[in-house]
Amino acid sequence: MIPKVNKIVLAYSGGLDTSVILRWLKETCNCPVVAYAADIGQEEDWEAVRQKGLATGADEVIISDLKEEFVRDYVFPAFRANAIYEGSYLLGTSLARPVIAKEQVRIAEACGADAVSHGATGKGNDQVRFELSYLALNPKLTIIAPWRVWDLNSRTKLMAYAEKHGIPVPVTKEKPYSSDENLLHISFEGGILEDPWNEPEEAMFKLSVAPEKAPDKPTYLELTFEQGNPVAIDGERLGPAAMLARLNQLGGANGVGRLDMVENRFVGMKSRGVYETPGGTILRAAHRDLETITLDREVMKIRDSLVPRYSELIYNGFWFSPEMKMLQNTVDYAQSTVNGVVRLKLYKGNCIPVGRKSENSLYQESFATFEEDEVYRQADAEGFIRLQGLRLTMQALGKR
Structure with missing residues (x-):
C-alpha cells in the first residue's frame, strides 16, 4: 500500500527498471513525478535521457553533474582508507549510491516534493543504500520502493510492460544481463x-x-x-x-x-x-x-x-x-x-x-643496508630476542 503523496522525485537512469517505474508512479500515485538523473561519469546521451523521461511521463527531468563531487568526496576518501569488500571488490556501486541519494534529497527539498523513489529491487543491496541515506538526510520524506509492492516481479514482466506502454529499453531478451x-x-x-x-x-x-x-x-x-x-x-x-x-x-x-x-x-x-x-x-x-x-x-x-x-x-x-x-x-x-x-x-x-x-619517508637506507654501517649495533639484537622469547622460555621450562 502506497501512502498518499503530493510530489515524487525518482532516481532515474532511463533504463528498463526506472523507465517502467516512472510510468507506474504516474499511473499509481496520480501526482507530479520529477525524474532525476545523476551524471557520475557513465557514458550517456543526456539529452536523450531528458527527452525519454519527458516522453515516458515525467513532469520535469533534472540532470545533475556529480562527477567531481563523486570522486572528491566519496571515491578518494574510500581509497585513502584502502577500502575493499571481501578482499576483492573496490565498492564502485556502493560508493555511488550515497552521492546520488544526497542530491535526490536536495532536489526533493528544493522542489517541494514529499516523496522519493528508486529502482532497486527487494533482493539487492541498493535499496538499503538508498533508503539508509534518505533516512539519514531527511527522514520526513516518504520512500516508495516499487519493486517491493508491485506485481512486475521479473525482467520479463518489466519488458512486457515497457512494450505495452511504448517505452524503448536498452535491454533485450538476447542480452539479458544488466550493467551499471x-x-x-x-x-x-x-x-x-x-x-x-x-x-x-x-x-x-x-x-x-x-x-x-x-x-x-x-x-x-x-x-x-x-x-x-x-x-x-x-x-x-x-x-x-x-x-x-x-x-x-x-x-x-x-x-x-x-x-x-x-x-x-x-x-x-x-x-x-x-x-x-x-x-x-x-x-x-x-x-x-x-x-x-x-x-x-x-x-x-x-x-x-x-x-x-x-x-x-x-x-x-x-x-x-x-x-x-x-x-x-x-x-x-x-x-x-x-x-x-x-x-x-x-x-x-x-x-x-x-x-x-617521499619527503616523509621513514625508510632509511643507512639502517636497512646489508653493507657495513655505523648506525645500527647488531649486538643489540641479542637482548631484544631474549626479551621477546622470555615468555616462550618460561612456558617451555614449565612443561619439563
Whole structure:
C-alpha cells in the first residue's frame, strides 16, 4: 500500500527498471513525478535521457553533474582508507549510491516534493543504500520502493510492460544481463551471469581490453599523492574526475582491473558480479605502496584492522552514519604523511609498483643496508630476542 503523496522525485537512469517505474508512479500515485538523473561519469546521451523521461511521463527531468563531487568526496576518501569488500571488490556501486541519494534529497527539498523513489529491487543491496541515506538526510520524506509492492516481479514482466506502454529499453531478451556504470567502475550482473560457472563473454567488457590482448610493451607511469590523494600523473596535475578518467584509460588499455566474484549481499544471499575498475585498481595499488614508506608500523596495523569494518559500512549503506564519520576521521589523521610519488608498471592485466619516494619517508637506507654501517649495533639484537622469547622460555621450562 502506497501512502498518499503530493510530489515524487525518482532516481532515474532511463533504463528498463526506472523507465517502467516512472510510468507506474504516474499511473499509481496520480501526482507530479520529477525524474532525476545523476551524471557520475557513465557514458550517456543526456539529452536523450531528458527527452525519454519527458516522453515516458515525467513532469520535469533534472540532470545533475556529480562527477567531481563523486570522486572528491566519496571515491578518494574510500581509497585513502584502502577500502575493499571481501578482499576483492573496490565498492564502485556502493560508493555511488550515497552521492546520488544526497542530491535526490536536495532536489526533493528544493522542489517541494514529499516523496522519493528508486529502482532497486527487494533482493539487492541498493535499496538499503538508498533508503539508509534518505533516512539519514531527511527522514520526513516518504520512500516508495516499487519493486517491493508491485506485481512486475521479473525482467520479463518489466519488458512486457515497457512494450505495452511504448517505452524503448536498452535491454533485450538476447542480452539479458544488466550493467551499471560510473567513473569508478562498471558492473555486470544477472541473466547469463547468474550461473557462476559461466565465463563472462569478452564482448561484454567495456572499459578494458583482455589482458592477453594488451600491448606486449609495459606502460610506466608516476602517480603523485598529497595527504593520501592522487594529484598528478607523470607530473601533470589533474582534478579528481580527470585524474580517475585518465587512470581508467591507462589501466583499461593494459587490461588492468577486471574482477569476477561471488559476494555476500547485505540482505543475506550470495550474488555473482563482474566488475571493471581499471583506474581504481591502479590507485589502490599505488596508495598502499606509498604507505609502506610513509606510515608508522603500528599506525598501519591499527588502520588495516579498521578496513574490513569501514568497507562493510560502505557496502551496507551506512555512509552517512556516525560510525563512518568516526572511522573516516581516524583514517584521514593518518594520511597527513602520505605524500610522494609511486612509479608503476602496467602490463597485461598487472599493476606493479616498481619505485616509490617521499619527503616523509621513514625508510632509511643507512639502517636497512646489508653493507657495513655505523648506525645500527647488531649486538643489540641479542637482548631484544631474549626479551621477546622470555615468555616462550618460561612456558617451555614449565612443561619439563
